[in-house]
Amino acid sequence: MNGTGTRDALDSEISVIVPNFNDAVLSLVFFYQSIPLLRYDFKRSGDFKQQGYNFNEELLSGMISAILTVSSEIDTMGKSLLRKVDQTSYSILVTMGKKCGLMLIVLKDENEQVLREFSAYLLSEFERRYASLLFCEGDVKVSFDKDMFLDFIPTVRKTAEIPIALSPDLLVDLLPPIRALAPSVNVVICDKLVFMPIFKQISDYITPNELQDLRTFLKEIIFGSSKFLGLVQKFGPMETITLKTAKKRVLIANLDPFFVILFSRVSVPESEFQRLLGTLKDAMLRNLVLSTRQKALLFKGIDMFTDAFPGLDPIDVRAQVINGLKEYQRDRNVPFRIVDQYQLDEKKAVLADLVKFMSGHLAGYYTDVDGLVEKLDDISKQFVALYNELNGAQPASG
Numbered sequence: 001m002n003g004t005g006t007r008d009a010l011d012s013e014i015s016v017i018v019p020n021f022n023d024a025v026l027s028l029v030f031f032y033q034s035i036p037l038l039r040y041d042f043k044r045s046g047d048f049k050q051q052g053y054n055f056n057e058e059l060l061s062g063m064i065s066a067i068l069t070v071s072s073e074i075d076t077m078g079k080s081l082l083r084k085v086d087q088t089s090y091s092i093l094v095t096m097g098k099k100c101g102l103m104l105i106v107l108k109d110e111n112e113q114v115l116r117e118f119s120a121y122l123l124s125e126f127e128r129r130y131a132s133l134l135f136c137e138g139d140v141k142v143s144f145d146k147d148m149f150l151d152f153i154p155t156v157r158k159t160a161e162i163p164i165a166l167s168p169d170l171l172v173d174l175l176p177p178i179r180a181l182a183p184s185v186n187v188v189i190c191d192k193l194v195f196m197p198i199f200k201q202i203s204d205y206i207t208p209n210e211l212q213d214l215r216t217f218l219k220e221i222i223f224g225s226s227k228f229l230g231l232v233q234k235f236g237p238m239e240t241i242t243l244k245t246a247k248k249r250v251l252i253a254n255l256d257p258f259f260v261i262l263f264s265r266v267s268v269p270e271s272e273f274q275r276l277l278g279t280l281k282d283a284m285l286r287n288l289v290l291s292t293r294q295k296a297l298l299f300k301g302i303d304m305f306t307d308a309f310p311g312l313d314p315i316d317v318r319a320q321v322i323n324g325l326k327e328y329q330r331d332r333n334v335p336f337r338i339v340d341q342y343q344l345d346e347k348k349a350v351l352a353d354l355v356k357f358m359s360g361h362l363a364g365y366y367t368d369v370d371g372l373v374e375k376l377d378d379i380s381k382q383f384v385a386l387y388n389e390l391n392g393a394q395p396a397s398g
Contacts, residue, residue, distance in 0.1 A: 021118060021160040026090060026105040028119075028156070029057045030126055030149065032134070034065035037100065038126075038149040040156050044107070048090070055105055064094060064103060084112075095119040097127050099134040114292075118159065121293045125155055128389060159296065174199075177279040184268050185276070188261040240277070242270075253277055255284050285330045288322060291340050298325075300386065304379050305362075309369060324361035328354055351387055355380045 026045040030037040036057035045055065064085075085092040093104040093115055102123040106115055127134060129152060133144070178187050178201055189199040243250040244266060251262040251273050260280060262273050290298065302321055306314050329335060332353070339350050359376045366372055 024106055024115065027055045029060055029103045031061040031101050032099065034062045035144060036061040037144055038152060040153055060103055064101065093119060095123050097123045100127055117292050121296065122156060122159060126152060159292065174280055174283050177276055185262055185264045185272055190259045255280055284335060286326060288326055289335065289337050291337060294336055297387065301383050304382060308375050308379055320362060320365050324358045327361065328357050351384060355384060
């Protein structure tokens, strides 16, 4: 099976909102207490070494372990959590798992939310892969050899190669309904993660001061405020916020992976806004946008299917899986990116529904393949078990 070719083809059809990890990350270190388990340097780390920076894994692991120890002594209730160490030119992002930790040494001003997603996925994979070594029971003492985790490096490299993608086709789909809107409604589409305007249609008259005030409000109060978004998240993913003053109406809609901001004079009927939102949401559901973890799981699922049916064309399999996922999004009105924010039980329910849907979709397409239904049932059980292992509370046993 030519898995590499299949993945290259996937990249043109899926939008994954991630930075270029090979440029954004300098080094990473997996550690157990104060013991470094595995270090991997990305290509930019050499530039920093020439500038006199020394990302020594023993020093870094010892420092983080010491901070965690002191923190636990001070905070007896265990409410504190070390997440980040800021330096002049770089930051150290710390992610703690069930037994291990992972440090990412990253450049300043990179997208922290996505880097943490990258880190969380790698750490969960690492703990799953080496569960038999890490999750020893009783009084068994753990000892590690510095080379025993080197076979995890290909996983790091493969995950880091997932490309930046802000699909141009997605924007093309959004433009016609926007341009058909009443000229009195202004539209701004922003990258959800870094508040980067990627489309603006300012057709109604607005003074320079009003526009600057709006930009400041949106950036500093809404998108620049982790406290605000944190409070919103406690009630579920943000959908739409409507603000109305004596003169203006502002509507902010969460259309993963974008925020769409509509604003106009208050005299414009709100039905104009809602009609446009409905059209934009439908366009979003026609595109597949996955998180780093979701895309990695998709690769595993496609590999399972093509391994079970070596006579099928891998490119055709990929196309049918992608089409099935898009149909599921539209049918259930659930963008996959939002599922990452669900509770574990809700994720499992979506997965069970998705597996049933995809089995029917593939069985309906490959009608002349012998034993398809039985093998699909077996693959589905394996995939669900893998998903539960990656997301469940209990570590793997082997």
